Amino acid sequence: MEILDTKTDIGLIREKNEDATLSVNHPKNKNIKLLVVADGMGGKSFGDIAANYVISSLNKWFINKTIKELNDNDKVIELLTKYIKTLNKNLIKEYGRDKLGTTLTLALINDNNTIIFNVGDSRAYIYKNRKLIQVTEDDSDVWMYHKFGGVKKDHLRFFSNNNVITACIGICDELCKVSTKVIDNDYDMIFLLTDGVTDMITDTKIKTLIRKTKKEYLLNAIINEAVNVDQNLKVPLTLKRKFTANYVVPFKGRDNASGAIYIK
Numbered sequence: 001m002e003i004l005d006t007k008t009d010i011g012l013i014r015e016k017n018e019d020a021t022l023s024v025n026h027p028k029n030k031n032i033k034l035l036v037v038a039d040g041m042g043g044k045s046f047g048d049i050a051a052n053y054v055i056s057s058l059n060k061w062f063i064n065k066t067i068k069e070l071n072d073n074d075k076v077i078e079l080l081t082k083y084i085k086t087l088n089k090n091l092i093k094e095y096g097r098d099k100l101g102t103t104l105t106l107a108l109i110n111d112n113n114t115i116i117f118n119v120g121d122s123r124a125y126i127y128k129n130r131k132l133i134q135v136t137e138d139d140s141d142v143w144m145y146h147k148f149g150g151v152k153k154d155h156l157r158f159f160s161n162n163n164v165i166t167a168c169i170g171i172c173d174e175l176c177k178v179s180t181k182v183i184d185n186d187y188d189m190i191f192l193l194t195d196g197v198t199d200m201i202t203d204t205k206i207k208t209l210i211r212k213t214k215k216e217y218l219l220n221a222i223i224n225e226a227v228n229v230d231q232n233l234k235v236p237l238t239l240k241r242k243f244t245a246n247y248v249v250p251f252k253g254r255d256n257a258s259g260a261i262y263i264k
Contacts, residue, residue: 003189003263004033007219009227011196012253018047019194019258020055020102027063032070033109034062035260037122039194041101041168050091050102050170057087058106071110073182080108080117081178084169091170101170105136105192109262114190116181119167122194125206126187132207135181139167151243154202158235160246162199189263191219196255200226219261226257 006021018040026032038054040047061083062070069075084104091100103120116124121138137143138156141164145151156162167177189210206222213221235247 001216003215003218003261004035005219006035006037006258006260007223008258009196009223009256011227011256014256016048017256018051018102019196019256020048020051021258021260022055022059023260023262024059024062026065026067026070029067029111031109031111032067033107033262034058035107035109035190035192035262037105037192037194037258037260038169039103039120039122039196039256039258041103041165041171046095046100047102049095050100053091054087054102054104054169058083062108070108071112073110073113073115076108076110076115077180077182080106080115081180084117084119084178085173085176088169088173088176092172095170097172099170101168101175103139103165103168103194107190107192107260107262109185109190112185114183114185114187116183118179118181119169119177121165122192123198124190124192125203126183127189127191127210128187132203132210134203135183136179138165139177139179140165145243151239154204155236155239157199157233157250158239158247160248162248163195187264189215189218189261191222191259191261193222193259194255194257196257197222197226197259199250199255200231200252200257205231215263218263219259223257223259227253 040051
């Protein structure tokens with residue numbers, strides 16, 4: 001049974017949900033799919049407006065494209081990168097610079113490949129041969145600690161600047177940096193998660209949930225784990241000994257938590 005679904009949760013602390021999600025089949029070919037998560041920036045006003053504007057605009061863009069266009073990887077990358085930058089300019093024109101913003105992680109699945117677009121620190125994962133693989137890199141200050149500084153990915157959640165991102169849509173032209181990647185469609189599932197999920201639960205926990213949960217309930221289980229289950233997180237002593245920094249311990253439900261999933 002094929003699963004195409006989204007889930008978003010306000011969490012236990014925030015007064016409003018600034019995430020938006022989308023999962024849709026193309027009306028002319030159900031094999032062509034679009035999955036998107038947008039995480040409105042809580043440090044700015046009206047992050048929900050930015051996130052919902054981007055999601056609704058991408059939905060319209062997708063359903064109005066021909067199957068031929070969507071099966072041309074190079075054309076999709078060219079057109080959609082240009083369109084994302086247009087959405088960025090539209091938000092700035094409407095609201096001004098540095099007023100509102102959102103991250104974006106998107107997977108466009110065509111007949112031959114999956115094309116990933118990323119702006120910000122939400123993540124795209126695939127599950128293949130019983131292995132969980134993060135496809136995107138986080139556009140964040142702390143990702144550099146992992147990529148170049150020897151910090152384990154699971155330890156990034158404890159740095160106080162973990163919420164500082166280096167790419168987004170809606171703030172300014174300079175920060176609208178779109179990363180793309182093309183992968184084969186040979187995975188068992190693909191899912192996109194906002195940092196309200198990945199700050200709380202590790203990849204190991206996600207793999208455990210994949211193994212023990214029926215696929216029709218998997219996305220709900222992942223979001224529920226992030227929002228409602230105390231992970232008993234503690235700053236690792238090895239991290240404290242190696243790096244002098246300000247540390248925080250994430251607590252359940254502190255952020256909106258959202259995802260989109262496709263399971264074959």
